Amino acid sequence: MDFQAAVQEHRRELHVHCYRMLGSFDDAEEVLQEALLRAWTHRDSFEPGSNLRAWLYRIATNGCLDLIRQRQRRPEQVRSHADLPWLQPYPDAMLDEPGAVVVGRETVELAFVAAIQLLPAQQRAVLVMREAIGWSAAETAAILETSVPAVNSALQRARATLERDRPSAESSPPRTVLSAEERDLLDRYIAVSERPDRDRMAALVRDDIRVTMPPQPVCYDGWATLAPLHDLAAEHGDWRLLPTSANRMPAAACYLRPPGESTFTAFKLDVLRIEGGLIAEVTTFGPELFPAFALPASLSA
Known part of the structure; x- marks a missing residue:
């Protein structure tokens, strides 16, 4: 052997x-x-x-x-x-x-x-x-x-x-691919993130959406709390997102081009949990694992 x-x-x-x-x-x-x-x-x-x-x-x-x-x-x-x-x-x-x-x-x-x-x-x-x-x-x-x-x-x-x-999950066959609904919602999340719009994002998420950012000890509960952060995103510069998946969940690799810069640089990875056709939770991670996801470190304008 x-x-x-x-x-x-x-x-x-x-x-x-x-x-x-x-x-x-x-x-x-x-x-x-x-x-x-x-x-x-x-x-x-x-x-x-x-x-x-x-x-x-x-x-x-x-x-x-x-x-x-x-x-x-x-x-x-x-x-x-x-x-x-x-x-x-x-x-x-x-x-x-x-x-x-x-x-x-x-x-x-x-x-x-x-x-x-x-x-x-x-x-x-x-x-x-x-x-x-x-x-x-x-x-x-x-x-x-x-x-x-x-x-x-x-x-x-x-x-x-x-x-x-933790509530018990309903018994169902193992899921190994994203559903058509999840892929569609991810595409819409990417589109709104690249062109921030509070009303359009509000239509994609649950009112009780939760956002966390490990390793930071912060937790945002509810769209009312999260909405101001969404508005601030546009002030950081321009965004470009690529669809991917993590832990069998839809995810988006986010790249930021600060004002005056010519390159979009890896910034964060958003992993989405979807319930009832809406985004119920976003867990945001840093870009450190982009290589493991075969994602580039930067994107040209």
């Missing part, structure tokens, strides 16, 4: 696993690199014929658990994404790479990733492996080197926490 090639076949799903556990694209990349190095260093301990995927998951999960405990990243409550300064988006293009496992929106959307940050490290691992990945209780117990009763107990407690702090 070509060990290195076999390991690389699982790289993307391991990266998504680490992202779910940590809520941070950068931290997931760091932990995964260390896990793959550890796997290569200890490859002689892997028994031929054993489950390589489970072995790799054990190494990656242990790395995540160590980082969670080391950085003590567990908020007491998640009222909004503003409570999670380390939260980052995940590029859909990476979820759709050849050979990648199917990842539905319900297991990677920002609301899910944010909610599970409330859980203790072990409960978080159990929930992700049982409900997002689909490991059995026995497989999960083997990976975490614990017992099946312990796994079942941790899963029960994790579910109780999520049911208390």
Whole structure:
């Protein structure tokens, strides 16, 4: 067996696993690199014929658990994404790479990733492996080197926490692509953002829209609060937006050309949550992950 090639076949799903556990694209990349190095260093301990995927998951999960405990990243409550300064988006293009496992929106959307940050490290691992990945209780117990009763107990407690702090999503087939309605609303959001107009934007959003900007600890609730910020956007200069998607949600890469400048420079990434045909939430991130989204650093005028 070509060990290195076999390991690389699982790289993307391991990266998504680490992202779910940590809520941070950068931290997931760091932990995964260390896990793959550890796997290569200890490859002689892997028994031929054993489950390589489970072995790799054990190494990656242990790395995540160590980082969670080391950085003590567990908020007491998640009222909004503003409570999670380390939260980052995940590029859909990476979820759709050849050979990648199917990842539905319900297991990677920002609301899910944010909610599970409330859980203790072990409960978080159990929930992700049982409900997002689909490991059995026995497989999960083997990976975490614990017992099946312990796994079942941790899963029960994790579910109780999520049911208390986040409404249960309706049962539906995994969604891996944007709907026609979402694409249309994203196009209209882009058009109004490039030519700011308060009334036209108000028609696209819910009255109780929420906007957060991790890592900044700010949260804007309601269109009445957000409208003045929309008006100020035009004063910063001209805007150009490109459609994309993150966490199986519509997103827009925003570029700004300040007055007197000739180039549009990467400024922010808006990830939209849509409910009932209107924008219910916008989570705005900085441009640091534009390369991961295969987005240019600038656009010509």
